[in-house]
Structures are given as structure tokens and as C-alpha cells.
Amino acid sequence: MQHGKYRFIVGFLVLPLGLYALFVVWPFIQSIYYSFTDWTGLSPEFKMVGFDNYKRMLHDDIFWKSLQHSLLFALVLPLVTISLALFFAFMINVGGRRRKGGPVISGVRGSSFYKIVYFFPQVLSIAIVALLFQFAYNPDSGAINSLLRGIGLGSVQPLWLGDPSLALWCVMAVLVWSTTGFFVVLFSAGMASIPAELYEAALLDGAGRATTFFRVTLPLLWDTVQSGWVYMGILALGAESFAVVQIMTTGPGGPDYSTTVMVLYVYQKAFRDGQAAYATTIGVALLVVTLAFAAIVMRLGRRERLEF
Amino acid sequence: MKTTETPAPLPAESGASVSKVDVPPPRPARRKRDGGVLNVFSHGVLIIWAIMVVMPLLWAVMTSFKSDSSIFGSPWSLPDKLHFDNWSRAWTQANMSDYFLNTVLVVGGSLIGTLALGSMAAYVLARFDFPGNRFIYYLFIGGMSFPIMLALVPLFYVVNNMGMLNTIHGLILVYIAYSLPFTVFFLTAFFRTLPTSVAEAAFVDGASHTRTFFQIMLPMAKPGLISVGIFNFLGQWNQYMLPTVLNTDPDKKVLTQGLVQLAVSQGYKGDWSGLFAGLVMAMLPVLGAYIVFQRQVVQGLTAGALK
Numbered sequence: 001m002q003h004g005k006y007r008f009i010v011g012f013l014v015l016p017l018g019l020y021a022l023f024v025v026w027p028f029i030q031s032i033y034y035s036f037t038d039w040t041g042l043s044p045e046f047k048m049v050g051f052d053n054y055k056r057m058l059h060d061d062i063f064w065k066s067l068q069h070s071l072l073f074a075l076v077l078p079l080v081t082i083s084l085a086l087f088f089a090f091m092i093n094v095g096g097r098r099r100k101g102g103p104v105i106s107g108v109r110g111s112s113f114y115k116i117v118y119f120f121p122q123v124l125s126i127a128i129v130a131l132l133f134q135f136a137y138n139p140d141s142g143a144i145n146s147l148l149r150g151i152g153l154g155s156v157q158p159l160w161l162g163d164p165s166l167a168l169w170c171v172m173a174v175l176v177w178s179t180t181g182f183f184v185v186l187f188s189a190g191m192a193s194i195p196a197e198l199y200e201a202a203l204l205d206g207a208g209r210a211t212t213f214f215r216v217t218l219p220l221l222w223d224t225v226q227s228g229w230v231y232m233g234i235l236a237l238g239a240e241s242f243a244v245v246q247i248m249t250t251g252p253g254g255p256d257y258s259t260t261v262m263v264l265y266v267y268q269k270a271f272r273d274g275q276a277a278y279a280t281t282i283g284v285a286l287l288v289v290t291l292a293f294a295a296i297v298m299r300l301g302r303r304e305r306l307e308f
Numbered sequence: 309m310k311t312t313e314t315p316a317p318l319p320a321e322s323g324a325s326v327s328k329v330d331v332p333p334p335r336p337a338r339r340k341r342d343g344g345v346l347n348v349f350s351h352g353v354l355i356i357w358a359i360m361v362v363m364p365l366l367w368a369v370m371t372s373f374k375s376d377s378s379i380f381g382s383p384w385s386l387p388d389k390l391h392f393d394n395w396s397r398a399w400t401q402a403n404m405s406d407y408f409l410n411t412v413l414v415v416g417g418s419l420i421g422t423l424a425l426g427s428m429a430a431y432v433l434a435r436f437d438f439p440g441n442r443f444i445y446y447l448f449i450g451g452m453s454f455p456i457m458l459a460l461v462p463l464f465y466v467v468n469n470m471g472m473l474n475t476i477h478g479l480i481l482v483y484i485a486y487s488l489p490f491t492v493f494f495l496t497a498f499f500r501t502l503p504t505s506v507a508e509a510a511f512v513d514g515a516s517h518t519r520t521f522f523q524i525m526l527p528m529a530k531p532g533l534i535s536v537g538i539f540n541f542l543g544q545w546n547q548y549m550l551p552t553v554l555n556t557d558p559d560k561k562v563l564t565q566g567l568v569q570l571a572v573s574q575g576y577k578g579d580w581s582g583l584f585a586g587l588v589m590a591m592l593p594v595l596g597a598y599i600v601f602q603r604q605v606v607q608g609l610t611a612g613a614l615k
Contacts, residue, residue, distance in 0.1 A: 002377050002516060004516070005436065005517070006438065008432075008436075008516075008517040008518060009432050009438055009530055011518075012428040012429065012431065012432045012521075013428075013429055013432055013444070014423035015425055015428070015489065016426065016428060016429040016488060016492075017429065018448075019349045019425065019481060019483050019484060019485045019488070020448065020451070020488050022461060022485070023463060023481065023482050023485035023486070024451055024485050024486060024488075024489075025447065025451075025464070026462075026466065027459035027460070027461075027462040027463040027466060028454065030412055030462035030466075031458050031459060031461055031462045032459070034462060041464075068309035070387065074469060078540070084357075087353075088354065088357060091353060091354055092354065108350055108351055113358075114354050114358060115606075116599070116602055117358045117361055117362060118357065118358070119598070119605075120361055120362070120365065120595065120598070120605060121361060122609065123542055123546075123594050123595060123597075123598045123605065124546070124547060124591055124594060124595070125545070125546030125563075125564045125590070125594075126546065126548060126567075127546070127548040127564035127567065127568055128388050128546075128564065128567060128587055128590055128591060131363070131567060132365075132368055132566065132587065134362055134571070135371075136367070137362060139567050140384055141380040141381075142377070142378075142383065143364070143384065145382045146382070146384055147384065150384060159461065168466070172564065174362070176441035177360070177361070177364075177561075180357075181361065182609065182610075184517070185429075185609075185610055186610045189610055200403055209484060232452075234453055234455075237455065238455045238456060239456060239457075239548075239549045242457065242548075242549055243548045246552075247568055247571075261383075262609065263455065263457045266457050266458070266461065267457060267460075267553070270460075270461045270464075271464070271553065274460055279461050280458065280462070283455065283457060284458065286455045286457065286458060287454065287455055287458055290453065290454070290455050291453070295452055300545060
């Protein structure tokens with residue numbers, strides 16, 4: 001199979017690799033270089049300034065706020081989303097009533113219906129979801145506050161996105177709403193591939209549902225949970241949080257910088273304030289946070305792989 | 309995987325319970341009641357979440373048929389009559405038709421490009437041994453975990469210098485480039501699972517590498533291509549960050565940007581019912597397609613994470 005092999009390899013790789021190098025790899029390298037310059041992005045002239053941008057970043061209060069919020073996203077969102085999804089997936093697959101003569105472990109009735117419905121948000125654009133919830137959160141005419149009025153809680157009318165202490169949680173709730181379903185379906189698929197004999201053995205030994213979950217299901221699902229955790233964290237630091245914060249919050253990033261996140265701050269510095277070099281500096285910090293997050297999750301989650 | 313349809317067979321090794329093999333194991337009464345409570349509880353929780361997922365969507369559909377005054381006056385009331393004019397106004401005056409067309413062009417072009425380029429690269433990386441193979445593979449999959457926003461700042465100027473800012477073909481090329489990491493990752497794993505003997509036989513029969521790829525390997529890889537195609541279709545159709553940065557010309561906007569733009573401009577135009585009609589219009593085709601191709605969509609979106 002040697003004949004013309006290298007010509008074929010080069011011919012097949014040149015287009016994809018060229019496009020990828022030009023639009024992805026090269027900009028990444030450039031942005032690290034730019035973080036050491038005073039480039040505005042508006043004029044082609046710039047000079048090297050060493051670590052000035054990094055020094056400035058360390059004294060930038062808004063940067064620290066955005067870092068704090070991004071870290072909160074990366075910690076809270078995977079925890080909440082994956083716990084909820086594991087719980088729902090376990091209920092769907094194992095929570096069913098034991099019928100006489102039926103399988104030892106059975107899903108609830110209508111499990112496929114739940115899986116279909118839960119997955120809805122996953123196929124919608126995060127931009128559409130953000131717009132929808134922006135209306136729902138509207139303090140005067142939004143769906144949530146008028147629902148509260150309707151059930152006699154007229155005195156509880158939070159400003160939601162307008163309240164600096166609530167806004168960040170409102171944004172996170174939207175991300176939980178839109179991503180949980182994906183993980184329910186993902187974990188369900190994983191749970192379905194766990195052999196029924198293992199559950200039977202656990203039940204025979206007198207294990208309850210909770211014990212079954214923590215001693216059988218979770219360990220066998222660990223790899224999927226871990227990669228889901230990394231995936232969710234990267235989303236929470238990157239594209240998804242950009243869309244919801246940029247669309248939903250006033251400012252965006254407000255009120256009073258209470259919702260600003262790193263990815264939004266990069267965007268604003270580069271394309272609103274004309275400080276491209278400083279934006280890439282914050283971008284490098286975001287890169288460090290993302291890689292550190294992935295490394296920590298992989299490290300903490302490392303355990304012996306269970307074969308079944 | 310096998311599902312047990314008969315009463316639970318007891319493992320023969322556990323000597324104590326051998327005698328009960330042919331009857332369903334008797335369960336303590338407490339456990340039974342416990343199971344019943346759990347069943348009610350699990351159904352309750354599952355139904356509540358289902359309602360929480362569906363409610364906002366139904367609310368949006370309902371609101372799109374209401375008049376502006378009742379949207380603000382009583383958000384939960386049913387529409388007094390079905391205001392279909394909201395929909396026609398959104399389609400024509402609010403440029404939804406243009407946004408749809410732009411999105412179809414961009415996603416159509418980039419989906420074909422992604423699948424073509426992705427499968428070519430993945431095939432070579434999966435099947436051929438050459439110096440630098442590993443390096444190129446990790447270069448591609450490294451793109452999955454890097455924050456895209458970092459690259460977008462210089463990318464804006466790269467695309468600008470090439471004169472492709474605010475053009476459909478510029479956006480297509482960028483979409484393809486940013487879809488390649490996952491596509492190459494997924495398809496490389498897929499090509500590795502295909503048997504080598506068929507390709508070798510074709511090659512022995514005198515087919516060139518190129519011909520073997522297009523006539524033998526691509527048809528064999530169809531299930532993988534469908535999965536990754538669905539994944540990329542949804543990702544590209546719903547893409548918001550890339551067009552927000554690279555595509556700021558009002559005439560070239562794609563659906564997601566157009567809707568956000570529409571929402572911002574309603575601050576002074578005040579056509580909220582039209583905006584809701586636009587939102588629902590953008591939601592329905594994807595939701596409809598999902599319900600029809602439910603199994604394939606779920607497989608496509610979860611396959612990568614389970615690998």
C-alpha cells in the first residue's frame with residue numbers, strides 16, 4: 001500500500017489542516033503574542049510593552065470580579081447540573097415500581113417521554129433561550145413575577161436581573177435549565193449499559209436505592225460523569241456563559257458588574273473599548289483558568305477504571 | 309446488555325438462596341412500601357421538571373399570538389384571538405425571512421465543508437502511519453478545550469485582512485475551521501472501528517487511495533457521518549458567538565443574531581408580539597426536526613461524550 005501514499009496523505013490533509021491552522025491555530029498564537037504589546041486593534045501600529053498588560057490586569061477590579069464570577073460558574077454549574085441530571089437519570093432508569101414478574105430494575109413508566117421532553121432545550125440556540133428568559137424575568141410584566149402575583153405572593157416581586165445580588169444566580173439558573181436535559185440523556189444511555197445482574201446482586205444483598213446508586217451506578221458511570229464535568233465546565237467558562245450574560249443582562253455584565261464574566265470582558269475590551277492587546281491578556285488568563293479547571297477535574301476524579 | 313424478562317435468576321453460587329430459585333424472591337413488606345413511596349416521589353419530581361422545561365416554550369408560543377397590550381397586561385392569559393398578523397409582520401417587516409435565508413446558506417455550506425474536510429483528515433489520521441500523525445491529531449483535538457474567544461480577537465483582523473468580514477463565505481470557512489476539532493476527533497475514532505480488509509481488497513484490485521476513500525470507506529462510514537453531521541448542524545444553526553464577532557453587517561445577520569438585534573430594537577419600536585412570533589418561528593423547525601429524528605439526534609449529540 002505504499003504506492004502514492006504520501007502524495008495521497010498530503011493531498012487529503014492540506015485543505016483541512018490549512019484552514020484549521022489559518023483560522024484557529026494562528027490566531028491563538030497571535031493572541032498570546034499580542035498580550036505583550038500595546039495594540040489597540042484600531043491602528044496597525046503597536047510596540048512591545050513586556051508585562052505591562054499583565055500588571056494592569058492584576059490591578060483591574062473588574063477583571064477580578066469577572067474572574068470570581070467565572071470561577072463560580074465553573075464550580076457551581078457542573079455541580080448542580082450533573083447532580084440534577086444523575087438524580088433524574090437514576091429515577092428514570094431505576095426508580096420504577098417493581099412489578100411482579102417484571103425485571104428487578106425497571107424505569108418509571110413513560111421514561112422515553114421524559115427523555116424526549118428533557119432534551120428540548122438542548123436543540124434550541126442558547127441565544128433564543130436567553131431571550132425567552134429575559135422576558136420571563138421582567139419584574140413588571142414577566143412570566144415569573146406575574147405567576148407569583150397569581151398565586152398570592154404579590155409582596156414577593158424581586159427585580160431578578162435588575163438586582164445585583166440576584167442577577168448572577170438568575171443567569172446560572174438559565175444555564176442549568178438549558179443543559180440538564182443533555183446530561184440526563186447522556187447518563188441514561190450509560191446506565192442502560194450497566195448489566196442488570198449487578199443490580200440484582202446488590203438488591204439480593206439488601207441494598208436500598210440510595211446504596212445501589214452510590215455503590216453500583218455511580219462508580220460504573222464515573223468516566224462519563226467525569227468527561228461530562230469537564231465538558232460542562234468548559235461551556236460555563238466559554239461560549240454558553242458569553243451568550244447568556246451578553247444577551248440577558250443590562251450593560252451587558254451589569255447591574256454594577258455583578259454578572260460580568262471573563263469571556264464577556266475579553267469581548268468588550270476588544271470590540272467595544274478598542275483595547276485589543278489588553279483583551280488578549282484577559283483571554284490568556286481565561287485560557288489558564290480553563291486548562292487548570294480541566295487538569296484539576298481529571299486529577300481529582302482519577303480512579304481505577306472499572307470493567308464490566 | 310440483556311434485559312431479564314423472567315423473575316430475577318439468582319446466582320447459583322450463593323448457596324443460601326438456591327432453594328428459592330424457581331419462585332420470585334419474597335421481599336420484606338417494608339421494602340415494598342418504600343418502593344411505592346419512591347415511585348410516587350420519583351414520578352412527582354420527574355413531572356415537575358418536565359413542566360419546568362415545557363412551560364417557557366408553551367408560554368412563548370402562546371405569547372406570539374397575543375396583542376402587545378395583553379403581553380404586558382396579563383402575561384399568563386390566553387390570547388383574546390389568534391393574532392396571526394404577528395407572524396406575518398415578523399416574517400416580512402422584521403427581516404426574519406432574510407435571517408432564515410442567511411442561516412440556511414451559512415449552515416448548508418459549512419455543514420458540507422465540515423463533513424468533507426473532517427472525514428478526509430480523519431481518514432488519513434486513522435488509517436495511515438506517517439511522521440507527525442500524532443502531532444496533527446492532537447493539534448486538532450486540542451482545539452476542543454481552548455476558549456474560542458481568545459482566538460477571536462486576532463481572528464477578526466485575519467478575516468478582515470482577507471476581505472471576508474461580513475461575508476457569507478467568510479463565515480462558512482470560519483465555521484468549518486471551528487467545527488473540525490470535534491469532527492476529526494469523532495470520525496478518527498469511527499474510521500478506526502471499520503474493518504481494514506475491505507479497503508485492502510479494493511486497493512489490491514487496483515483502486516487508488518482516493519477512489520477507495522470515496523467509493524468504499526465513505527459509504528461504510530455513513531452512520532458516523534450522520535451522527536457527527538447532526539451534531540454540527542445543531543451547533544452551527546445555533547451558533548451565536550462567532551457571528552456576533554465576525555458578522556456585524558445588518559443585512560448578513562444569521563437567525564440568532566437577528567433575534568437578539570430585534571429584541572434590542574424593540575426598546576423603541578415596541579413590537580414585542582412580533583418578536584415573540586420571530587422567536588417561536590426560529591424554535592419550531594429545530595424542535596419539529598428533533599421530534600421526528602429524535603433517536604438520531606440523541607445519538608449524534610451524546611455519541612461523542614460516550615466514546
